Amino acid sequence: MKSTQLHVIETTPEELTDNILIGVDSKLKEFFDKYQPSKKDEVELLTVDETLKRLKCSKQALWNWRKNGVLPSYRLGNRVYYKMSDILAKLVKQE
Template sequence: MNSKEIRIYNLSPDEFKESIRSIVQELMPQQKKEVNKPAFSDELLTVEETLKLLKCSKQALWNWRKNGILPSYRLGNRVYYKKSDIFNKLVKQV
């Protein structure tokens, strides 16, 4: 996966949709490889792992969490995101 930084807060709606499409296209092969793993739907990612996966800012991720766009899970003082929730949300956005 080649890494590109995407600054979502400066994107027009069309640019945002195109960015989401490119992220989903990058995740599709990875999703197909991991679909045979029984625990895939329950794989929890830390905030840092989620930021790397989505290539977004910490503020954008926090906003999505607070607005209910991306569900999060708390274990103690830590916040986690399900990999399947992220993928499903991206697929619905396209």
Template sequence: MESKPVYIYPISPTELHEQYIAKVDSSVERILKKLSQEKEEEEQLLTVEETLKFLKCSKQALWNWRKNGILPSYRLGNRVYYKKSDIFNKLIKQE
């Protein structure tokens, strides 16, 4: 077994603290970036057809939920969209 030399570099407490903070900052940035990507996915707008596939329900049921205010919808021109986050929130709350 071959031995390897160990090098000891003198480091001040301030430098050690700065290195530690830099590592923590990079970890926090990575976590925040991941969370923001997940949030963007939740804010995705779904068409009526995509919503029907996602919820596995009939077009009539989706229309009733929209008219009764159970599931909010958004209109852009002649098209109707649903926010994925609204769908998840409604499924979780089950109001």
């Protein structure tokens, strides 16, 4: 039978709590860093049709959101574009 050594370390409840919180904090930071929008999404411009497919909404709803300032849009000539980062930010904020 294989024997193992057991090391006993004396810690206070406060030290133990601090160590647990540091571990939880680092895991949460890893999680949120992993799920932040990528740099590609921040500058990706979507056409009206692409935006409609992503949001699964009607053309009229998208037009109303643009006119009411709910979802910012950008014009290049006579074309309208939406930034993916704006769409993600609006979905997260829910304002």
